[in-house]
Amino acid sequence: MALMALTKGLRARPVKAPESGISRRKSLWERTHLDPWLLLLLLVLMVSGLAVLFSASGQRIEVVMAQGTRFLVGVVVMLVLAQVQPVTLLRWAALVYGVGLLMLVAVELVGDVGMGAKRWLVIPGVVRFQPSELMKLAMPLMLAAWLSRRQLPPRWKDIIVCGVLLGLPVMLIAKQPDLGTSLLVACAGVFVVLLAGLSWRFIAFLSVAAASALPLLWMNLHNYQRQRVLTFLNPESDPLGAGWNIIQSTTAIGSGGTWGKGWLQGTQSQLEFLPERHTDFIVAVLGEEFGLVGMLLILILYLLIVLRGLWLAMAAHETFGRLLGGSIILTFFIYVFVNVGMVSGILPVVGVPLPLVSYGGTSSVTLLAGFGILMSIHGHRRLLPR
Secondary structure: OOOHHHHHHOOOOOOOOOOOOOOOOOOHHHHHOOOHHHHHHHHHHHHHHHHHHHHHOOOOHHHHHHHHHHHHHHHHHHHHHHOOOHHHHHHHHHHHHHHHHHHHHHHHHHOEEEOOEEEEEEEOOOEEEOHHHHHHHHHHHHHHHHHHOOOOOOOHHHHHHHHHHHHHHHHHHHOOOOHHHHHHHHHHHHHHHHHOOOOHHHHHHHHHHHHHOHHHHHHHOOHHHHHHHHHHHOHHHOOOOOOHHHHHHHHHHHHOOOOOOOOOOOHHHHOOOOOOOOOOOHHHHHHHHHHHHHHHHHHHHHHHHHHHHHHHHHOOOOHHHHHHHHHHHHHHHHHHHHHHHHHOOOOOOOOOOOOOOOOOOHHHHHHHHHHHHHHHHHHOOOOOOO
16 A cells, blocks of 8 residues: 555554663653653754844844743643643544634634734633634644544545545635635645555545646635735736735845845845745745855754654554654644745745744744644653563
8 A cells, every 4th residue: 555654664663671670760851751852953943033033023022022932831831741641632632623623613703803814712811812723733633533543544434534524624714714724734634644544546536636626726715815826926927016025035035145144134124125024934034144054054953853753753652643743743844845935936925934933822832732742642652562
């Protein structure tokens, strides 16, 4: 079966049980179920992100402090989730998915509107958050729980059930409208199904079905979403309107050269030619001020995080852990790929932030929560007999 090789690759090798009666004292990392290398890489990424954000926000320390506070909350959530056993996550998967779906319905009914989109729920005096961010974890959690209880590779009826579970929240999120988040939620679910071991016949069928649905998708896009696609194909068609963002971002990246203009010395960003410079287009600030070298260093850092995450997923001993862990880290990769691709002009603009660098609250906490689940999967793996 195609992709079964990948699924088998996510199967951990048995660990020998200790032969002596003397029990080894557990290290701090083993007691807290944390992975020191992944934690170190994430901390380096967050500190680097705060430095870039300080410049991108016009040197506003309050913005950096707000982002730092969100990072702190996210790290606490990550530490807590790392202590939760995967079997507990398995039991609560359906409830988490159901709560997330109900909150998306609540957004449709009583959600708060911002910048022309209804994406937020507000608890007065407490918090304003995007329930769609929760589905980035609830979706792979639910599908991994469903498929782990069934024979793999999945059969047609299992794929149909997964399609229904995936389609409901994706349609609600796309209706807000939030094309970027709906894309990420869809990817998170699709990755679970792919890692479950689909054959090439299934993949070919789904690819043809997706291609056939493109005209229908185009007809249901909002006008501004269609304009983004057309602008991607020809940014110069409206250089002072729809094409302004992509033209300014590519200009900023190109003007950085090899070594960049220096921290806080970017002209496109500091003179406010670059729109959304502290959120979706922050990678353009990075490219202008730190050049090709800075871009390569941050991409290498992301690559190391992805490779470490894949290694942790491969070490899982249960199907649930392998499917969930693999989906979490592959979705993180899609975050990076889509953001860098849209800012550099090789993908349409869809509003996906650069993970743990772009300014944002709910998304940062969600990402760190996902890494907490990934560490839990690895930290709670069983010692199997030889």
